[in-house]
Amino acid sequence: MTDLDAVLAAVADPTRRAIVDRLTEGPARVTDLAAPLPMTLAAVSKHIRVLESAGLVRRSRQGREHVLTLHAAPLRDVMTWASRYEQYWTKRLDRLEAFFKDKRKRS
Numbered sequence: 001m002t003d004l005d006a007v008l009a010a011v012a013d014p015t016r017r018a019i020v021d022r023l024t025e026g027p028a029r030v031t032d033l034a035a036p037l038p039m040t041l042a043a044v045s046k047h048i049r050v051l052e053s054a055g056l057v058r059r060s061r062q063g064r065e066h067v068l069t070l071h072a073a074p075l076r077d078v079m080t081w082a083s084r085y086e087q088y089w090t091k092r093l094d095r096l097e098a099f100f101k102d103k104r105k106r107s
Contacts, residue, residue, distance in 0.1 A: 003055070004081060007074045010054035015039070016047050020056060023070035030066045 011017055019033055034044040048068065051057040055074045060067050 003074060004077050006054040007056065007078055010050050010056055011075075011078070013047065013050075015044075016051055019044075019047060019051060019068075020070060023057065023068060024072075027067050027069045030068060033068065 011020065015037060018037065022028060022033055030045065030048065031041070033048070034041045037044055048057060048059075052059060056071055058069045058071050060069070
């Protein structure tokens with residue numbers, strides 16, 4: 001699996017996206033990330049490991065606590081990949097707009 005594939009697979013899951021969204025606010029303990037989620041701490045830990053494997057989350061230990069920090073750099077690769085399609089959609093929307101303008105003129 002390439003890095004891009006790993007990142008896309010990691011953020012494909014809504015639970016993992018919720019964790020990433022929460023980490024945009026700053027570092028958080030694993031227990032704090034798990035608290036609002038409707039699953040066990042063990043299940044949340046599995047999601048966190050996927051995010052770590054994709055390079056989106058970094059873990060540090062502060063005493064007995066595990067603190068997670070967002071590492072958003074891999075998301076830039078996703079943005080770069082997705083932005084290649086912007087020109088495609090812009091052309092299609094421009095053609096659709098031209099079609100409706102032409103249709104209005106004929107009416």
